[in-house]
Amino acid sequence: MLNKQVTIKDLARKLRLSVSTVSRALRDVQDINPETKRQVLALAKELNYEPNFIARSLVNKQTKVIGVVLPVIAARYFANALSGMMEVADANGYHIMFCQSDESPEKEASNIKKLVSIRIDGLLVSVSKCTSDTEIFQKVQQRGIPVVFFDRALEHIDATKVTVNQHEGAFLAVEHLIRKGCTKIAHIAGPRHLSIAIDRMNGYLDALQKYNIPFNKEYLLHCEDFQYDAMEKIQALFNLEEKPDAIFTVNDSIAVLCIKYLKELGIRVPEDVAVVGYNNDPVSEVVWPALTTVMQPSFEVGKLATQLLIDEIEQKSTQHFHKVLSSELIVRSSS
Amino acid sequence: MLNKQVTIKDLARKLRLSVSTVSRALRDVQDINPETKRQVLALAKELNYEPNFIARSLVNKQTKVIGVVLPVIAARYFANALSGMMEVADANGYHIMFCQSDESPEKEASNIKKLVSIRIDGLLVSVSKCTSDTEIFQKVQQRGIPVVFFDRALEHIDATKVTVNQHEGAFLAVEHLIRKGCTKIAHIAGPRHLSIAIDRMNGYLDALQKYNIPFNKEYLLHCEDFQYDAMEKIQALFNLEEKPDAIFTVNDSIAVLCIKYLKELGIRVPEDVAVVGYNNDPVSEVVWPALTTVMQPSFEVGKLATQLLIDEIEQKSTQHFHKVLSSELIVRSSS
DNA sequence: CTGTTAGCGCGTTCAC
DNA sequence: GTGAACGCGCTAACAG
Numbered sequence A, B: 001m002l003n004k005q006v007t008i009k010d011l012a013r014k015l016r017l018s019v020s021t022v023s024r025a026l027r028d029v030q031d032i033n034p035e036t037k038r039q040v041l042a043l044a045k046e047l048n049y050e051p052n053f054i055a056r057s058l059v060n061k062q063t064k065v066i067g068v069v070l071p072v073i074a075a076r077y078f079a080n081a082l083s084g085m086m087e088v089a090d091a092n093g094y095h096i097m098f099c100q101s102d103e104s105p106e107k108e109a110s111n112i113k114k115l116v117s118i119r120i121d122g123l124l125v126s127v128s129k130c131t132s133d134t135e136i137f138q139k140v141q142q143r144g145i146p147v148v149f150f151d152r153a154l155e156h157i158d159a160t161k162v163t164v165n166q167h168e169g170a171f172l173a174v175e176h177l178i179r180k181g182c183t184k185i186a187h188i189a190g191p192r193h194l195s196i197a198i199d200r201m202n203g204y205l206d207a208l209q210k211y212n213i214p215f216n217k218e219y220l221l222h223c224e225d226f227q228y229d230a231m232e233k234i235q236a237l238f239n240l241e242e243k244p245d246a247i248f249t250v251n252d253s254i255a256v257l258c259i260k261y262l263k264e265l266g267i268r269v270p271e272d273v274a275v276v277g278y279n280n281d282p283v284s285e286v287v288w289p290a291l292t293t294v295m296q297p298s299f300e301v302g303k304l305a306t307q308l309l310i311d312e313i314e315q316k317s318t319q320h321f322h323k324v325l326s327s328e329l330i331v332r333s334s335s
Numbered sequence C: 001c002t003g004t005t006a007g008c009g010c011g012t013t014c015a016c
Numbered sequence D: 001g002t003g004a005a006c007g008c009g010c011t012a013a014c015a016g
Helices: A008-015 A019-026 A034-046 A053-060 A076-091 A105-117 A135-142 A166-179 A195-210 A226-237 A252-265 A298-313 B008-015 B019-026 B034-046 B053-060 B076-091 B105-117 B135-142 B166-179 B195-210 B226-237 B252-265 B298-313
Strands: A065-070 A095-100 A122-125 A147-150 A160-164 A185-189 A220-222 A246-249 A274-276 A293-295 A322-325 A328-330 B065-070 B095-100 B122-125 B147-150 B160-164 B185-189 B220-222 B246-249 B274-276 B293-295 B322-325 B328-330
Touching: A008 A019, A008 A034, A019 A034, A053 B053, A065 A076, A065 A105, A065 A298, A076 A095, A076 A298, A076 B095, A095 A105, A095 B076, A095 B095, A105 A122, A105 A135, A122 A298, A135 A147, A147 A298, A160 A166, A160 A298, A166 A185, A166 A195, A166 A246, A166 A274, A166 A293, A166 A328, A185 A195, A185 A226, A220 A226, A226 A252, A246 A252, A252 A274, A298 A322, B008 B019, B008 B034, B019 B034, B065 B076, B065 B105, B065 B298, B076 B095, B076 B298, B095 B105, B105 B122, B105 B135, B122 B298, B135 B147, B147 B298, B160 B166, B160 B298, B166 B185, B166 B195, B166 B246, B166 B274, B166 B293, B166 B328, B185 B195, B185 B226, B220 B226, B226 B252, B246 B252, B252 B274, B298 B322
Parallel strands: A065 A095, A065 A122, A122 A147, A147 A160, A160 A322, A185 A220, A185 A246, A246 A274, B065 B095, B065 B122, B122 B147, B147 B160, B160 B322, B185 B220, B185 B246, B246 B274
Antiparallel strands: A293 A328, B293 B328
């Protein structure tokens, strides 16, 4: 059963060549007799030879493996980013090994240690919500392993980062509501300590300012736990005397909750209150009315981050960038 | 910058021991002086020594890497299965390297070749919709690499399989509709060549039979492309003279389409027509009315498949099983 | 253009 | 209990 793997040695013996000649023939490197090369390649194909990555890694001191740590793969956004990574990795002869942190800094750290111990050539990471310590990432860098942050990056660390312009996405969303004639625009924001949530909130505030719409602090509510405390915030909003005529939410799930709740109250969407979400989650298409939302270029983020990482690994680039990608507003019937 | 990795050799030199003694001390194996062992372990910790996986793999001829090939990671079902796999792999000292086939048999094959070439110890695979050839999987087995199929398995191959009882899930769904008093139950089925779709259809048929409800062939429609031709099927259904009073669909997206369409026609769900889907997709919770659906134990499938694979890798078990897990009906307001 | 030698980091005989 | 020697499969340095 154990169909012993054919090695470079087997080829050498059958061809009465030295292993090094075979090795050279297999990669197209240095000067080698075209005829010899032909023979080696032919036999390799015939015997179904496949180079042993492990042995090659050992001598080259590079594994061609890129480690990825992200919060949770079941989130569509990260699944798409990962797909983008795999595409670029594949095209450059790299493999991806990924882990999930489940939003736990501890699990994140242990994943990183594990990946480093397998001798990854580079690390792509989107930090958990609660990660603030840069130490572990610096240690990885000190080992000579390049680190690129994607989507969620730490501020105080010198590394390449690929993120999405949250401020701009939120600005677009609110600007859209304003142009639709809304003037009492509420925002259900995310946790105060999460930078993407803060950025979106600032986009909201700046859009109001630009269009000279006075800010009403009663219209700004924070969900510290995302969805879990969302419903009470929504209810609070509609217990106000001056009810809003539009709601911009930090994500689609909360927007969907809003729509449901408004329906129960008999408030029409978008006639009485317009709703705009964030993420272009699959639910945004199926809810009724279909949700206007902001789509982030997750696939592109994954691709770009990986390309920049590979450039660093292969020393094509040695400086660190911070690339910020734009989002797109997808207008549907909820606004 | 290149913080050179400390090796077993460094430890040996500093301790004036031979590398083999250090090697033995590091693993707890053979007879070794407890005191020597203590010293080695202490120094290893101090110098932050980490065994080199690559070198170890080369001599042990095992990489502790499990390859996973699945259709698409953006599908919640597979993301959950993968999470289950990572949990079990982690607990047993294995790593997971996964690839997506994007439902293409060609990409599936090239992924498998790639994984085999990095010398995975075992392979977990859920085949693409169009895969029918068993050859490539047999080749993998012949190389001595155990293969376990999960969720979607090929019939004519001798390998361990972990699947979900589609027939039972469908049966439960239809039985539920019958108990609710529905008698004109339609089924929008999936592609005729896809075994999970066939199984669900048979579950539908058998439930009707068991409860002596005559089968009306006008009530059974196939979507060969899943969602893409779903809408016309739904419309066909409601152009019939004898309209159904319930619809059971092969997946949630189609069920959601049904609900939307019924709303447009002014038909009430569930009062006039009940709807039941399949998969417990996130959309099933947010649609209105919330969708009754069948939840598959995807996480469990991943865990079990991985455990059985590891058992095979480690020769704890040599026979092949076919484990079939049960699904659960989740009753919500659409039925 | 090709063969010889050496070594990547570690595990596994053997002796001692 | 410990060390020397060899090999895993492959690449790199140096001769020739």
